[in-house]
Amino acid sequence: MKKLLSLVICFSLCFTLLPSTSFAIETNDKELEKFLQDIGWEKEAYISYLTSKGWTLEDFYSIDELGTPLSEESIQPVLIDFELTREELNALLIENGDIDKDQDVLDGEYLIFAEELYDFVDFYINGEFGTPIDEQNLQELLTKYGFASKEELEAFLINNNDSLDDYEYIEDLDYMIDLYKNGLFTDEEIFGLFDEIGLTEAEIENLLNHLEKLDFEDPTVLDRLLILSDRMIAFEEFESADELTAEQISELLSIFTELLDIFQVDIQYYLVKDGQKEQISINNLLSLQSTNGADLLLEIYSKEGQFLADILFTAEMFGSEVIKETGKDLQEAKEIIAKTADAKKTVKKPQTIQTVKGAKLPKTAANYVQNILIGTVIMIAGLFLLQRSRKKEI
Incomplete structure (x- = not known):
């Protein structure tokens, strides 16, 4: 479960790290x-x-x-x-x-x-990022979290499908113990986000029941997630979504589509305005210069066609405190995920990137779709955490 949870967090981070002005630090912060x-x-x-x-x-x-x-x-x-x-x-x-x-x-x-x-x-x-585990810092960690012995800690980790043998650095162990005990989000934060996007309790239950039918311990599934993770990490950082090339946009959508395939769901997209809704493909969303004040409705179905939930994204929502705070919480997981990648950071200095014809992609539409991906993947991460919490209570 640790490996799967880390992968989900990694995907959430990858999408939240895509530039969005609602996440950037402001001068009056x-x-x-x-x-x-x-x-x-x-x-x-x-x-x-x-x-x-x-x-x-x-x-x-x-x-x-x-x-x-x-x-x-x-x-x-x-x-x-x-x-x-x-x-x-x-x-x-x-x-x-x-x-x-x-x-x-x-x-x-x-x-x-x-x-x-x-x-x-x-x-x-x-040659290393982190402090190797030794008797002294392990004892300090036991005291910090109230474990009476190393054996008690190991039993706690085993209960979370984990083991002390999986850790080399004390910082990684500290992070995961805290995650197991306190969670990446509180239930209030998760449900607060769900309220913002219009998920009802019945829809959350539908999604959780759907996820429980899937075998995420299957090595094949984990391998697919790892490959997708590598593809996301391979993205160069950029200043804004309109600087993505057409090829990069295609790759991003390919990753998102495959992620939905792993979760065995399909999404239908609708522009909603004045009580009317018009279906639109995600590819066509990219070509829009403006949504003309329309909101975006996402209807989520299982691969068998069963309706699971619908969620509503508005332009105002992407500047809301719920999304901002969720993004900040996800940032806290960045260090432990980064240790699984190259120690050397990708240069972050923005560069001007254009399409093969030299034209930039539409800024408004690109950022709109980017925020769709952000919100949807954060929702998936939250559902995983809720599902895991519910299994523990059974």
Whole structure:
């Protein structure tokens, strides 16, 4: 179950990490103001620093992604802790492609925060992300979660179809224990999201009953999910959905379609306005310049044609606090998922991407479909967590 849950979270993250202005950090964010106060930087100076590196606040979707700007002072812990000279540090970063030849660590536009510089240098030198489990940190973890012994922890993990043998780093173990005990979302958060998209209790029950009929422990299914996960990870990060090429849009929809096939559901799409609804394909949605104020209704059916649920997405919804907070919760899972991928991050600096004919895709339609995918996959993740919780209660 841990492997399956991680895959579902991974897919949710992949979709929530697709750019959306409703997720981007805003200049008046109270969390941003507290963060800047903690690191001793003024807002204007911080934004100017990001600009000088080719970044903006809109490139970040969580305060957790921000850090202390590089300076003579902030790089000192790296030089001291790893016993490096400035020249040796620069050579290490050049070797790993973080800065160009003849550049200094302070000149780079990729590693721009002291915290991530420290983590990457640690990885380059020591070759691991995380603290290996030992008797001392394991005992601290047992105490933290109230386990009387290592055996009691192992019994707890086994009850969650997991095992202590599956973990190498204490951070991973800590994360999963917390996830098993507290969940990624509370039931209130999950049902709050469902209320926003119009899912009734009867429809939730229909979807849960449908999922229970599927064998997600089948290795073939897990392999398909892993392959889809790799395909999502392979996407280069981009500034906005309108910068996707036609080929990338096609690949994204292919992944989404196969994901629905794994879940054995079909979705019919309707534009709804003034009580009238008009069926439309997801491909045609991409060609729309505007929805002209229409909402989008998704009707979900099993592969056998049984109606399961319908959900309603409105333009206003994508700026709502429910979606924003759900996105932030999913961000907390990013670190443990990232450890299953390459340790080296994909460069996040936005690039202008065009279609094969040189024209950009319609911005409004592209973002609209992107948000459809975000909401639908978050819903699926929530249903999995509810299903898992319900099985435990039986």
